[in-house]
Amino acid sequence: MVRPIVPGNPxxxxxxxxxxxxxxxxxxxxxxxxxxxxxxPMLVDLLLDxxxxxxFMAGGVITSFIGVSLVLTMGGRSIVLRRQQTFLxxxxxxxxxxxxxxxxxxxxxxxxxxxxxxxxxxxxxxxxGSTVMSGLDTAPPGILLWRSILQWLGGIGIxxxxxxxxxxxxxxxxxxxxxxxxxxxxxxxxxxxxxxxxISLVYLALSVICALAYWAAGMSxxxxxxxxxxxxxxxxxxxxxxxxxxxxxxxxxxVGIIFMTIGSLPFVLFxxxxxxxxxxxxxxxxxxxxxxxxxxxxxxxxxxxxITEADIGFGEALTLASFNVxxxxxxxxxxxADYSLWGGFVIVFVFLLMVVGGCTGSTTxxxxxxxxxxxxxxxxxxxRTLILPHAVNxxxxxxxPVTDELGRAVLLYIFLYLATATALSLALAxxxxxxxxxxxxxxxxxxxxxxxxxxxxxxxxxxxxIPDTAKWLMSFGMLxxxxxxxxxxxxxxxxxxxx
Numbered sequence: 001m002v003r004p005i006v007p008g009n010p011x012x013x014x015x016x017x018x019x020x021x022x023x024x025x026x027x028x029x030x031x032x033x034x035x036x037x038x039x040x041p042m043l044v045d046l047l048l049d050x051x052x053x054x055x056f057m058a059g060g061v062i063t064s065f066i067g068v069s070l071v072l073t074m075g076g077r078s079i080v081l082r083r084q085q086t087f088l089x090x091x092x093x094x095x096x097x098x099x100x101x102x103x104x105x106x107x108x109x110x111x112x113x114x115x116x117x118x119x120x121x122x123x124x125x126x127x128x129g130s131t132v133m134s135g136l137d138t139a140p141p142g143i144l145l146w147r148s149i150l151q152w153l154g155g156i157g158i159x160x161x162x163x164x165x166x167x168x169x170x171x172x173x174x175x176x177x178x179x180x181x182x183x184x185x186x187x188x189x190x191x192x193x194x195x196x197x198x199i200s201l202v203y204l205a206l207s208v209i210c211a212l213a214y215w216a217a218g219m220s221x222x223x224x225x226x227x228x229x230x231x232x233x234x235x236x237x238x239x240x241x242x243x244x245x246x247x248x249x250x251x252x253x254x255v256g257i258i259f260m261t262i263g264s265l266p267f268v269l270f271x272x273x274x275x276x277x278x279x280x281x282x283x284x285x286x287x288x289x290x291x292x293x294x295x296x297x298x299x300x301x302x303x304x305x306x307i308t309e310a311d312i313g314f315g316e317a318l319t320l321a322s323f324n325v326x327x328x329x330x331x332x333x334x335x336x337a338d339y340s341l342w343g344g345f346v347i348v349f350v351f352l353l354m355v356v357g358g359c360t361g362s363t364t365x366x367x368x369x370x371x372x373x374x375x376x377x378x379x380x381x382x383x384r385t386l387i388l389p390h391a392v393n394x395x396x397x398x399x400x401p402v403t404d405e406l407g408r409a410v411l412l413y414i415f416l417y418l419a420t421a422t423a424l425s426l427a428l429a430x431x432x433x434x435x436x437x438x439x440x441x442x443x444x445x446x447x448x449x450x451x452x453x454x455x456x457x458x459x460x461x462x463x464x465x466i467p468d469t470a471k472w473l474m475s476f477g478m479l480x481x482x483x484x485x486x487x488x489x490x491x492x493x494x495x496x497x498x499x
Contacts, residue, residue, distance in 0.1 A: 018497070021074045023089045027096055028070025034097050035064030037149055038104060045142035052108045052140045059103030066100070084496065090487050094479055098122045101150060108143050115468040122475045124150030126482035127363055129236025129333035129450030130441075130457075130474065132464040136241050141222065144239040148226040151235030154482075155363035156203050156267050198271045206270075207232050210259045217251035231256055234263040234363045236333025236450040242460065244323065244336040250315075253323045253336055264290065264330040264358030285398045286359045290369040294329055297353065298322040301346060308343045324459075328353045331365040333450020335459030347436075347453060354443045355417070365448025365481050367417055374402060374410045416485050421446040424477050431470050441466075445477035 042056035101124070102117035112120065116132045123130045124147055136144065211228035215221060223239065230237045240246035244253060265287055272280040281287060301321035306312060312320075320337055327334045328350055339346055357366020377395040384393050395402040424442035429435060440452035441463070451459045456466075463471065480488055490496050 024070050025074040028067045031063050031067030035060045041142035041145040050140050052142050055104050055107035063100040115471045119471040119475050122478050125154035126448050126478040127151050127154045127233050127235040128448040128478045131462050136239050147237045148229040151233045151237050152229035155233030202270050213255045217255050218249040231259045232263045234330045234332040244334045250319050257326050260326050260330045260332045264362050264364050266359050266361035286370045298325045301325050304345050329356050330358050331449045338460045340453050340458045354447050371410045378407050431467050445474040446481040448481050
């Protein structure tokens with residue numbers, strides 16, 4: 001049995017200050033869970049007599065074996081994660097699950113190359129939704145289910161499970177949640193374990209309700225299950241090549257609109273609502289700002305669509321505009337139409353919406369409403385300072401002062417977000433992608449959105465034909481966006497390894 005961690009113990013470490021055993025121990029548990037999750041699509045293919053069940057069995061055995069081996073060899077009575085280890089764990093967890101999660105894609109009848117399989121898996125785990133797969137309408141059910149499971153786990157589900165598992169392992173999980181979401185979460189429940197359990201239960205309950213709503217609106221049971229997992233996680237994977245354009249019933253689209261919006265709201269506040277404090281959800285500033293912004297954007301695109309498409313009525317225009325606007329702002333990535341054909345205004349408008357995102361503490365990507373609201377307040381405060389230099393100006397957010405440290409962090413994040421997306425745009429353009437497709441693909445990857453703009457990577461296309469180098473760059477962009485940049489970039493600092 002491994003003894004409790006002793007600071008400075010050189011075993012399995014890069015430096016006296018960095019013991020890798022706790023990291024490998026937690027990675028072992030995550031890989032074990034991932035391997036067990038592969039049993040679900042394996043059973044589906046086995047029951048339907050599809051030969052791809054062997055690919056899930058092989059992938060599950062390999063992943064679980066390595067996971068269990070790490071747990072048995074790296075475990076101990078007491079596991080403590082320091083700040084430095086938490087940064088490394090967060091990034092390595094996503095990379096390792098991405099590597100092992102792509103095994104079914106490589107072993108299935110699709111026989112994907114490693115770049116394609118890793119792209120598809122990371123796109124799923126980061127809830128981006130960009131895909132290299134085509135022929136989804138005739139694809140094996142197991143591989144379709146696996147894509148949805150990856151997105152369901154990659155959203156708030158994997159955070160919720162981590163918060164439940166870590167207390168059981170005597171690990172302080174709240175610091176991982178903070179690192180994962182860059183969110184300052186109030187402890188509305190007394191322990192991390194109970195908070196994680198509550199988030200998981202709410203997430204599961206909303207997923208079930210979403211699936212039932214899709215089924216009642218006209219989807220098949222299988223479609224309802226898969227789309228519920230990828231809607232609430234704001235992931236965007238569909239088991240149809242035409243995404244939501246496959247469905248003609250407006251009721252199905254409105255169910256999607258409602259639950260994509262729900263997935264964009266802070267899940268911790270849903271717990272408050274369940275515990276009898278619903279006004280915490282609707283009284284939160286970022287929630288009200290987000291819903292108001294969403295309504296205005298839907299109205300703007302509806303009006304534009306009615307102007308450019310003379311034969312479309314208000315109801316149809318509202319449904320089309322609302323679904324696709326909510327899909328982009330929530331970073332889900334579903335498409336009910338090729339909105340790149342709706343005119344120049346919509347193309348530019350959608351491109352700008354790619355950077356927004358939902359609320360902090362949700363499953364969405366993007367900059368998020370909280371940061372944009374803070375940035376606007378800082379701008380207004382700076383203007384007031386120019387007019388009245390001696391006036392005391394302390395911006396408030398939700399009744400709390402915005403400190404200089406918080407303001408710097410928000411502005412630095414926004415700068416880094418835009419700089420990363422711009423650099424990735426230039427890199428994709430150098431690789432031969434057209435300007436619009438390169439820029440939209442880059443912002444889509446960093447924002448964890450899904451489709452880009454243009455005939456190849458647009459709402460009715462996919463990323464199968466882009467160069468492998470572009471797929472690797474986009475995969476890295478997805479990770480950066482999902483882990484909010486600093487968690488990954490800090491690992492490239494020499495000072496991190498000397499700390």
